Amino acid sequence: MRGAEAGVKKRSERRQKGRVVPFRVSAEEYAELAHLAERSGLTLGSYVRSRCLTEPTTRAVRRPTVEVAVMNALLREMSKQGSNLNQLAKKANAGNMPLLSEIRATFEANRQTAKLIWERLKGNT
Known part of the structure; x- marks a missing residue:
C-alpha cells in the first residue's frame, strides 16, 4: 500500500497555501522582482508576500546565497578528492x-x- 491507500496525504494535499x-508583469518588472527577492534571500513568492501583506501568515523561505551553495558543492567535491588521495597515500605508504x-x-x-x-561557510551562515 502506498500514498492515499495507506492514509498518507499527497504533497499537494499537505500544502498550506491552496x-x-x-x-x-513586464520582463523588466520580473527581473527587478527576482533581483530583489534574491538580494533578500527569499523566494519570489515569499518576497512578494512580505511586501504586499501587512503580516505574512507564514515564515518566509530563505534560500542559501549562490556563494554558499557553490561553496557547499565545492566542499563535497573536495571531500571526495580527499578520500581518493587518502587511499592513494595508504597504498604508497605500503610501498605499492x-x-x-x-x-x-x-x-x-x-x-x-x-x-x-x-571556515568561510561557517562565517556566512
Whole structure:
C-alpha cells in the first residue's frame, strides 16, 4: 500500500497555501522582482508576500546565497578528492606506489583548501 491507500496525504494535499494569485508583469518588472527577492534571500513568492501583506501568515523561505551553495558543492567535491588521495597515500605508504611526496603535498593542499572553505561557510551562515 502506498500514498492515499495507506492514509498518507499527497504533497499537494499537505500544502498550506491552496490559492494561486496570478498577475502579469513586464520582463523588466520580473527581473527587478527576482533581483530583489534574491538580494533578500527569499523566494519570489515569499518576497512578494512580505511586501504586499501587512503580516505574512507564514515564515518566509530563505534560500542559501549562490556563494554558499557553490561553496557547499565545492566542499563535497573536495571531500571526495580527499578520500581518493587518502587511499592513494595508504597504498604508497605500503610501498605499492611511487611519488609519495607528491601525493602527500597534493593531499595537504586539498585539506587546507577544504578547511578554508569550511571556515568561510561557517562565517556566512
